[in-house]
Amino acid sequence: MNWRALIAAAALVVCPALAAKPARTAGATLPVLVHAANDAREAANPGVVFVLLFSLPGCHYCEEVRNHYLAPLARDAANRGRLVVREIDLNSARALTDFDGTSTTQAAFARRLKVQFAPTVLFLDARGQQVASPLIGAGKADFYGAYLDDAIATGLKAAAR
Template sequence: MKLLARLALLAGLLLAGGVGVHGRGPLESSLHEAGGNRADLLYVVLFSLPDCPYCVAVRDAYLPALIDDPRFRGRVRIREVSISSPRLLTDFNGDRIPHTDLARRYKVKFAPTVLFLDAHGQPRADALLGGDSVGLYGGYLENRVMQGLAR
């Protein structure tokens, strides 16, 4: 029954065209914290493509759970990078670079890919590649976040 509920949610999100995390619009792409990056933060970075239904599902159905989880509140920053966009973002060093350059830096070749990075851009957990097809993605995502925060 859980699988049917998740599929219904995903279908609704896809029909709605994707509204961002909790209707908040596109995820922020800056990786640099004002006042310096805190060592205790974990950056959960979604690398996405336009018109990618799996990316929409990750962005709208799974990442909001991290924001709402009291175990992660204040410790996790969620960002989105479009692997095909020439738009600029602020990287961990405070430099303005195209989204495509950041994807190349981390060798991201397809979407969705979720990286778990520290405040200096170093990996703290294994990347999560691909989307959800059997309803297990939320568990995989939570495990990676827990792994990243434990390091």
Template sequence: MRQSWKSWSVLFGGLILACLPLTAPAAPQLAQASHLDAEARQAAKAGGPLIILYSRADCSFCKTIKRDFLGPLAVDPRYAGRVVVREVAQDSNAALTDFAGRDTTHARFAAAEKIRLVPVVAFYGPDGRQLHEPIVGARLPDFYQSYLEAAIEQSTRALQRKP
């Protein structure tokens, strides 16, 4: 009896492993922007920029940026609680409140910001002013983290200089 229980547990364990997906993990979900005015004030109060990823559902580079860089940023002790990261979907008509408190949509806001190609990572202060040049495209993956960290640090310094 004992031997058959072992056989069944090995077989069952093998079946479970066989059912697990062999694909790469999905890109983490970033919080969708909803009230940019409040989200930017929240970030500034914490001492950092509001970071917005402009993306599209069909953009594989956007998924890579979320998975490899912006998702981990939220749990990085150097940045957790200091920056607010949101996503604006260029191809979405989801409701959005802009920096001036006006109602718009994700697609209209992205168009107003002149976002044409994605991914774009932009850095904003509480008044909706960009604090640093946006990071456009996926660039070189080996250096992307450095680009992102430099932009966050420069944006943070720009916030501190503001009267």
């Protein structure tokens, strides 16, 4: 046994809670971004923030962000009219209409926004302009919710201007 495994085993004996994993929300899904201009128009609120998850199929970290943070956010009635939560596959050739009405693909949309890693969460206004710093990667579970809340608050303030 190497020293790292020994330390990890000792930590689990001292603190068994370290072995616990957060409960999963089986099969949580987010709506796919298909027509950004229509979504912005239907929101009928120029201060709306688009919370966009850029993911890859089979990405465990994408699944964690989707299931534990964004799906509950999307379901929360308090966010209707304030947030539009959508998902984009970084490598997909699926058609997408951009905020300006131009036709593109999900992969090309991600490239235009310079998204290179999954998961990445972007915060955009109804014109498709970034209104808060992106969240890249899954980060530490203890802090991810706080980072997400801060980015959303920053985005809502910026989009309301």
